Amino acid sequence: MASTNHFQCMFLALLFVLGVFSSQASSRLFNEQTMLERHEQWMAHHGRVYKDVKEKDIRFQIFKENVERINAFNEGVDRGYKLSVNQFADQTNEEFRASRNGYKRQSIEVMSVSKPTTFRYANVTVVPKVLNRGIGYLKKGAVTPVKDQGQCGCCWAFSAVASMEGINQLKTGKLVSLSEQEIVDCDVKAVDQGCYGGLIDSAFQFIKQNKGLTTEANYPYVGQDGTCNSKKAATPAAKITGYEDVPSNKEKALLQAVANHPVSVAIEASGYNFQFYSSGIFTGTCGTNLDHGVTAVGYGAIANGTKYWLIKNSWGSGWGENGYIRMKKDIAAKEGLCGIAMKASYPIV
Structure with missing residues (x-):
């Protein structure tokens, strides 16, 4: 009986871990999709057009890193000023x-x-x-x-x-x-x-x-x-x-x-x-x-x-x-x- 209970506990723990990983993966996919949509909106707002898919992907990665950096700054310790996702957000x-x-x-x-x-x-x-x-x-x-x-x-x-x-x-x-x-x-x-x-x-x-x-x-x-x-x-x-x-x-x-x-x-x-x-x-x-x-x-x-x-x-x-x-x-x-x-x-x- 004790062995059966132990197996059940292990099985439930495994399901929990898999659930956590699945949730994190879903969250990452959601965040990535949200960022892609935000980049598209930003491009439309600023009239930005890229020459091909490769350049767009490179600029998206830079945009994503900049947005994350800006958000982290604004949500951190108050330094008396704020940052924003402006027209330069796809540039290093x-x-x-x-x-x-x-x-x-x-x-x-x-x-x-x-x-x-x-x-x-x-x-x-x-x-x-x-x-x-x-x-x-x-x-x-x-x-x-x-x-x-x-x-x-x-x-x-x-x-x-x-x-x-x-x-x-x-x-x-x-x-x-x-x-x-x-x-x-x-x-x-x-x-x-x-x-x-x-x-x-x-x-x-x-x-x-x-x-x-x-x-x-x-x-x-x-x-x-x-x-x-x-x-x-x-x-x-x-x-x-x-x-x-x-x-x-x-x-x-x-x-x-x-x-x-x-x-x-x-x-x-x-x-x-x-x-x-x-x-x-x-x-x-x-x-x-x-x-x-x-x-x-x-x-x-x-x-x-x-x-x-x-x-x-x-x-x-x-x-x-x-x-x-x-x-x-x-x-x-x-x-x-x-x-x-x-x-x-x-x-x-």
Whole structure:
């Protein structure tokens, strides 16, 4: 009798184990099917089309890994910001950085010439407590709508143009969208290589020597390197007389400048958390290997006292907070979060 009971117990245990395995297998199949459906919906939403089944399978696996990573982050410890499954969800971080980040940090000391030494805001002691020239401020401020550089690593040109648009608006009262494509096509010094990267300060030098920039409407952005159209470039809509650098590694100095107008800044924008940033104050892990040009257009603080920089990016309005990111301000490191205080500059008129 005891032997029969033992056999029955073993049989029931085996059935239980098989049931567990079957349930897990069913769950995996369900999750895989759900992810496949989600990928199809994502493709339709973003108009993504792949050349063949092999490429689609590769992109699906990357998409799946990214979604799982994003979900794990959002469901984990609250870090003050969230990630989302955005238009870059089928790219690895290496692919994303290769096409979107084009600031040439390594070339700064070697290639830059005639560096300005003055900083006109050094004695500024009173600044607005909160300043927003970006989100929800377009009808009042010196910031054009968020642009999209596409698969072209010319963030440096977008950063330079954004701060120039701001300076021009504050001087003339007219907000004019200027041409990044003119810089990409016509600024062909050794250090600036269009979609293959360049320097913000070098772009300012080009704009000065070129006697200004024409409008985006006259010389529209196409997202790839092209031949300089000298005829279109010969009708500038805005000019600058030069540029100034913000003293390095001093967030206070950056504040003095941003309080007056938009400022071009370089940051390290590597890592999945930057690629998929969605909302909140970014406090992510990042270093000081500057690889991306953006524009500081304001600053502020939330209810708990956390201070932030308001940054305009050039990855389209579908990324971040309608194309913007709030980055933590006044951290302990003198370089600022992601090196934001290391290499900032602005044009002068």
